[in-house]
Amino acid sequence: MFSGDPAVRRWDLLDIVSVLDVDSVLERATAIAAERTRAQGLVLTLVDEPAPGGTDAEEPSSRILSVRGMDAAEAAALRERLGASGLRGGPGARPEQDVSRLGDRATGREVLRVPVVVGERLYADLLLLAPPDGFFDDDDVESIAALGRVTGVAVRNALSYTLSERRRESLELAAAVDRSIRPPFLLSDPLTRLAEGALRMSGARTAVVVQVATDPDRVDVSAGAGVTDGVLARTLGAVTDRVLAAQQDGEGFVVRHRELTVWGVPLDPEHAFHGVVVMLLDGTHRGPSADDRELLGAFVRHCSLVLDHAVLQHDRQHAVLAADRDRIARDLHDGVIQRLYATALKLRAGIRSGEDTGGHGDEAVREIGDSIRDIRGTVFELERGRSASLRGDVLALAREYEPVLGFLPAVRSWGPVDSLVPAELADQATVVLREALSNCARHAGAGRVEVDVAVEDGWFTLWVTDDGRGMAGSDVPSSGLRNLRTRAAALGGDLEVQSAGRGTVLQWRVPLDR
The missing domain is CATH 3.30.450.40 (GAF domain)
Structure with a gap:
C-alpha cells in the first residue's frame, strides 16, 4: 500500500527531482516505487532510440537496467510474456504516460506497467509485480502514475544538465x-x-x-x-x-x-x-x-x-624545412667551408715555400676553432627548435654565453617584441645575436655587454653593445660581419657597426612588414 501521507509523497518526489544524474534518478524512483507499494519484484528497462535510417514500424531495442525480487532469467521471461501490452501509441508515436494494470498468467498476479516518458519518446519501462496479496489498490496506481510522470521530468532535467x-x-x-x-x-x-x-x-x-x-x-x-x-x-x-x-x-x-x-x-x-x-x-x-x-x-x-589545416601546416613545415636546409647549406658554404678552404691554401703555400709555418699554423688553429664553433652553433640551431617567445630566446642566449664571457649580459626589450615579430625574423635575430655574442667573447675582451631588442615604427632592431677594445684593436673576421649584413639585406634591412676607440655598438635592423 502506497503511503497516504501527502508530506511523504512530496518528499519522495522532491528526492527524485533534486538529482542531476540519470542513473541516480532511475535508481531512486525504482527504490521508492518498490518500497511504497511493497512490490514483490520489479524490472526496469531502458528503451533505445531508433537507429538512423530505421523505420517507424521497427520495434526499438531495449535492455534491462535493474531487477529486484527475481533473477535475470525470470525478469526476461516476464517481459517476454507481457510484450508491449500497455505501451499504447506504437513505435514512432508519442507514448502514453498512463499506468497500465496487467495480469501475469504465469504467477496469477497483477503487474503495473509504468512508462517513463521524456519529451516525445518512451525512455524507460518499469514493471512492478504485485505484493504477496496479489494486487495493487487504486491509491497505489494513482501514486505510481505521479511518480512515473515526475521521473520523466527529472530524467529530462538530468539529461539537459548532462548534455x-x-x-x-x-x-x-x-x-x-x-x-x-x-x-x-x-x-x-x-x-x-x-x-x-x-x-x-x-x-x-x-x-x-x-x-x-x-x-x-x-x-x-x-x-x-x-x-x-x-x-x-x-x-x-x-x-x-x-x-x-x-x-x-x-x-x-x-x-x-x-x-x-x-x-x-x-x-x-x-x-x-x-x-x-x-x-x-x-x-x-x-x-x-x-x-x-x-x-x-x-x-x-x-x-x-583541423585535419585540413594540419595538411596545409604539414606542407608548410616541409617548405620551411627545405628553406632552412638551403639557408644552412648557404651559410656553411659561404662561411665555414670557405674559411677552411682558405686555411688549407695558406698551410699548403707555406709548406711549398719552405717558410716557417708556425705563424700560419697558429692562425690556422684559430680559423679551425672558429669554424668548429660556427658548426656547433648551426647544430644547436637545428636541435633547439623554436620557442614561443623571442624575449625568452634572447635571455636564454645571454645565459648560455655567461660562462664564456665571465658575466651575464644585460638584456632589455622595448615594445611588443613577442607579439609582432614573425617567427622567421625571430629565428634570424637569434642567429645574429649568437654571432654577435660569440664575437664579443672571442675578440672584444669586454667587461660588459648589453643586448637590446625593440619594435618601433614598423621596424625590429637588435643592438649589441660592449665596452671591449673596439674594432680597430680586434681581430673580428670580416666574413662574420658580412654574413650578418647579408641576413639583414635578405630581409630588407641593414647592419651598422660603430666603434670609436674603445667599445662597439652593433645595430641589426629589419622591417616587420616585409
Whole structure:
C-alpha cells in the first residue's frame, strides 16, 4: 500500500527531482516505487532510440537496467510474456504516460506497467509485480502514475544538465585536437586525438579512424584508442560495406553486430583523406541518442577542419624545412667551408715555400676553432627548435654565453617584441645575436655587454653593445660581419657597426612588414 501521507509523497518526489544524474534518478524512483507499494519484484528497462535510417514500424531495442525480487532469467521471461501490452501509441508515436494494470498468467498476479516518458519518446519501462496479496489498490496506481510522470521530468532535467557538461567536454576535446597541430607535429597526431576524443565522448570500448582504400575488402586503421583486439578486426571486416558507404555518401550509421553496437561518423575534409570514425559500444551501453549523434557529429566536423589545416601546416613545415636546409647549406658554404678552404691554401703555400709555418699554423688553429664553433652553433640551431617567445630566446642566449664571457649580459626589450615579430625574423635575430655574442667573447675582451631588442615604427632592431677594445684593436673576421649584413639585406634591412676607440655598438635592423 502506497503511503497516504501527502508530506511523504512530496518528499519522495522532491528526492527524485533534486538529482542531476540519470542513473541516480532511475535508481531512486525504482527504490521508492518498490518500497511504497511493497512490490514483490520489479524490472526496469531502458528503451533505445531508433537507429538512423530505421523505420517507424521497427520495434526499438531495449535492455534491462535493474531487477529486484527475481533473477535475470525470470525478469526476461516476464517481459517476454507481457510484450508491449500497455505501451499504447506504437513505435514512432508519442507514448502514453498512463499506468497500465496487467495480469501475469504465469504467477496469477497483477503487474503495473509504468512508462517513463521524456519529451516525445518512451525512455524507460518499469514493471512492478504485485505484493504477496496479489494486487495493487487504486491509491497505489494513482501514486505510481505521479511518480512515473515526475521521473520523466527529472530524467529530462538530468539529461539537459548532462548534455551541457558534455558540450563543455567536447569543446575541451576539440581544443586538444587544435593543440596537436602546433608545429612541429606529425599528421598522425590530430588523428590520435580525434580517436581519443571520440572514445571519451561516446563511452565506447574502442574508437578508430579508418578508411576503405581502393581495395573494398580492406579497412585501413589510421589511429585508434581503447581496446584494440581481435574483436575490432572481426567487426570492421563485417561492416566494411557500411564504412565504405559512409565514406562515399557522408552519412553516418548505427548497426548491431553480435553483442556490439557499431557507430560510424564520417569525416569530410577538403584536403585530408575521407575516412570514418568507428566506435564499438558493448552490450551494456545503450545505443547513441539524438543528442549523442549531434554532439559527436559536431566534434568530428570540427576535426575535419583541423585535419585540413594540419595538411596545409604539414606542407608548410616541409617548405620551411627545405628553406632552412638551403639557408644552412648557404651559410656553411659561404662561411665555414670557405674559411677552411682558405686555411688549407695558406698551410699548403707555406709548406711549398719552405717558410716557417708556425705563424700560419697558429692562425690556422684559430680559423679551425672558429669554424668548429660556427658548426656547433648551426647544430644547436637545428636541435633547439623554436620557442614561443623571442624575449625568452634572447635571455636564454645571454645565459648560455655567461660562462664564456665571465658575466651575464644585460638584456632589455622595448615594445611588443613577442607579439609582432614573425617567427622567421625571430629565428634570424637569434642567429645574429649568437654571432654577435660569440664575437664579443672571442675578440672584444669586454667587461660588459648589453643586448637590446625593440619594435618601433614598423621596424625590429637588435643592438649589441660592449665596452671591449673596439674594432680597430680586434681581430673580428670580416666574413662574420658580412654574413650578418647579408641576413639583414635578405630581409630588407641593414647592419651598422660603430666603434670609436674603445667599445662597439652593433645595430641589426629589419622591417616587420616585409
